[in-house]
Amino acid sequence: MANLIPVIKGARSVLIHTPGLVRYGSKPWREINAHPSRLDELKRSLQPEQQAESYLPNRVFLGKASLASLYETERPWYGRAAPISNDRLAMGEFVEEKKFIALLALADVFKHVSLLEGFWQDASPLLRDSPLCEPFARTTPALVTRERLKAEIEKGEGIPLFAGGDAEPIGWIRHAHHEDASLHAHVLLENLCAKVSAALAMRELLLGQRDVSEPNIDFVLSCSEEAVGDRYQRGGGNLAKAAAEFAGFGSASGMDIKNFCAAPIPALVTGAALVQSGVFENVVVVGGASLPKLGMKFLYHLDKGIPVLEDVLAAVAVWIGPDDGASPVINLASVGRHPVRSGAALDKQLKAIIVEPMNRLELKVSSVDRFVTELHNPEITIPANGGDIPERNYKMLAAVLVSSGKMERSEMPDFMKRKGVPGYAPTQGHIASALAYVPHALQALTKGELRNCFLFARASLFLGQLTQLSDGMSVLLERHP
Amino acid sequence: MDLEVQGRIKELAESLGRANLMVVLGAPNVDSSLIQFETVTRGDPTYSGPLAGVELGLDTYHIFEPAMKAVIDAEKYEELLGTIELALEAETIVQALREARGAPAQ
Numbered sequence: 001m002a003n004l005i006p007v008i009k010g011a012r013s014v015l016i017h018t019p020g021l022v023r024y025g026s027k028p029w030r031e032i033n034a035h036p037s038r039l040d041e042l043k044r045s046l047q048p049e050q051q052a053e054s055y056l057p058n059r060v061f062l063g064k065a066s067l068a069s070l071y072e073t074e075r076p077w078y079g080r081a082a083p084i085s086n087d088r089l090a091m092g093e094f095v096e097e098k099k100f101i102a103l104l105a106l107a108d109v110f111k112h113v114s115l116l117e118g119f120w121q122d123a124s125p126l127l128r129d130s131p132l133c134e135p136f137a138r139t140t141p142a143l144v145t146r147e148r149l150k151a152e153i154e155k156g157e158g159i160p161l162f163a164g165g166d167a168e169p170i171g172w173i174r175h176a177h178h179e180d181a182s183l184h185a186h187v188l189l190e191n192l193c194a195k196v197s198a199a200l201a202m203r204e205l206l207l208g209q210r211d212v213s214e215p216n217i218d219f220v221l222s223c224s225e226e227a228v229g230d231r232y233q234r235g236g237g238n239l240a241k242a243a244a245e246f247a248g249f250g251s252a253s254g255m256d257i258k259n260f261c262a263a264p265i266p267a268l269v270t271g272a273a274l275v276q277s278g279v280f281e282n283v284v285v286v287g288g289a290s291l292p293k294l295g296m297k298f299l300y301h302l303d304k305g306i307p308v309l310e311d312v313l314a315a316v317a318v319w320i321g322p323d324d325g326a327s328p329v330i331n332l333a334s335v336g337r338h339p340v341r342s343g344a345a346l347d348k349q350l351k352a353i354i355v356e357p358m359n360r361l362e363l364k365v366s367s368v369d370r371f372v373t374e375l376h377n378p379e380i381t382i383p384a385n386g387g388d389i390p391e392r393n394y395k396m397l398a399a400v401l402v403s404s405g406k407m408e409r410s411e412m413p414d415f416m417k418r419k420g421v422p423g424y425a426p427t428q429g430h431i432a433s434a435l436a437y438v439p440h441a442l443q444a445l446t447k448g449e450l451r452n453c454f455l456f457a458r459a460s461l462f463l464g465q466l467t468q469l470s471d472g473m474s475v476l477l478e479r480h481p
Numbered sequence: 482m483d484l485e486v487q488g489r490i491k492e493l494a495e496s497l498g499r500a501n502l503m504v505v506l507g508a509p510n511v512d513s514s515l516i517q518f519e520t521v522t523r524g525d526p527t528y529s530g531p532l533a534g535v536e537l538g539l540d541t542y543h544i545f546e547p548a549m550k551a552v553i554d555a556e557k558y559e560e561l562l563g564t565i566e567l568a569l570e571a572e573t574i575v576q577a578l579r580e581a582r583g584a585p586a587q
Contacts, residue, residue: 345561345565346565347564347565347568387510395568395569395570396564396565396568398568399564399565399567399568400564400568402564402567403563403564403567409567412567
């Protein structure tokens with residue numbers, strides 16, 4: 001019988017610079033509607049592409065700078081070029097806004113998006129010259145003249161698209177249904193951003209596999225945050241299959257796994273279970289980007305004279321397959337869950353998802369190399385009075401490990417440096433929740449730098465107002481034995 | 482401190498009498514503990530809420546302070562707050578409030 005132990009065969013990320021879309025993030029959108037002058041303030045504080053690309057946390061996200069460089073480099077990280085080390089293998093690609101907007105139009109099979117002819121003429125050679133984007137650029141999107149675009153905007157049945165801080169629009173997305181809030185242009189734009197970014201991460205996954213030219217994926221699990229649907233089923237779903245189609249994964253089907261920011265862990269666990277059970281041989285877990293979270297803290301950043309750092313969309317794709325004798329293992333015996341009876345308190349939650357599986361596996365703290373959870377970039381959250389989220393999490397985890405008798409109190413102060421990961425991920429919810437680290441984990445576990453890492457993520461279920469509970473899940477990744 | 486919370490505390494102080502009201506803080510760090518302490522004793526330091534310029538002088542303790550722990554069942558305290566106390570550097574909060582109480586009124 002074949003060995004079906006699930007392993008991670010690939011993990012890659014994309015980071016997409018989208019300053020022109022920041023205005024359509026949930027907070028900027030509401031704020032600009034209430035105070036139109038905010039738009040100019042926002043535009044003045046957008047980062048140019050080169051600045052976003054060289055921003056240290058973004059380089060770390062793509063594996064182009066080391067995690068250690070976050071400890072070694074004093075903040076502020078913005079406004080200074082990150083040290084470039086060419087000896088590092090990239091784990092993903094930085095995508096410019098122009099290409100991404102062109103891809104939004106190409107991904108829109110219902111032709112709600114139309115682009116200015118001149119914009120497409122500029123963007124299409126960029127797509128063709130990019131190994132990552134070229135496979136998407138085999139058709140032409142709906143194009144409009146400047147006059148027609150102006151007329152559409154005047155009619156007002158959709159929203160204009162902009163590149164960077166430009167005053168002139170370069171495209172348009174219209175409502176798909178005039179009475180359906182679920183098909184409002186703004187919602188369609190969110191869903192298209194998730195679809196395109198997910199498809200980019202999936203193509204990037206193939207680029208990372210030198211010996212794979214054709215995707216041979218059976219099933220795609222999307223753990224993206226957007227709910228795709230219409231007025232009769234707002235969260236109808238299957239963004240996974242839409243992304244698989246756009247990425248050219250012709251043999252794949254798919255479905256979505258939803259669980260707020262925690263979704264990547266249940267998606268990895270489900271994907272691994274599908275492989276281990278022999279249901280599917282190759283499964284991709286993909287987290288598409290979250291447009292609503294762009295510019296989430298921009299008011300604080302404007303107030304403090306900091307550039308709008310939440311100007312990137314992020315996506316990650318992970319390929320799970322059966323044991324190949326080399327790749328890191330997803331240990332399904334390690335899965336920790338957060339039962340209803342544990343309540344919502346953070347310490348009880350961490351006991352359920354970390355301490356309980358450690359006890360079950362008879363693991364000591366000394367035998368876990370890294371605990372990995374929300375890795376939000378502190379330079380974004382501290383100015384917004386949110387504190388350093390990774391640091392806070394590690395303090396709480398350390399306290400839970402001490403009170404559970406798994407660690408000494410004297411080991412608390414340097415726990416994060418010894419056993420944690422510093423924050424670098426854009427505030428893209430589920431992407432920051434351990435998923436951003438999987439490409440790093442794959443590299444470190446393959447090279448032998450790590451023996452294992454415990455991924456865990458938490459979900460704020462109470463945000464949906466159906467329960468006051470939270471949720472959480474954990475799983476251990478291990479170097480191949 | 483949240484403007485709504487300030488309004489509610491002001492109302493309660495007026496209806497119950499200041500001497501019959503005590504505030505128990507649960508803020509997770511020194512800064513927010515001090516701001517909340519200041520707001521319900523000497524008035525809103527940001528001058529933006531209902532307690533701006535209102536010196537309520539309410540008896541105020543953080544849940545981590547010995548005076549509060551003395552009146553809570555030790556086993557229950559440990560179960561509900563023991564780990565959180567460990568994670569939040571409770572000693573620095575307790576010390577900061579002790580100093581704030583000794584400081585002369587502004």
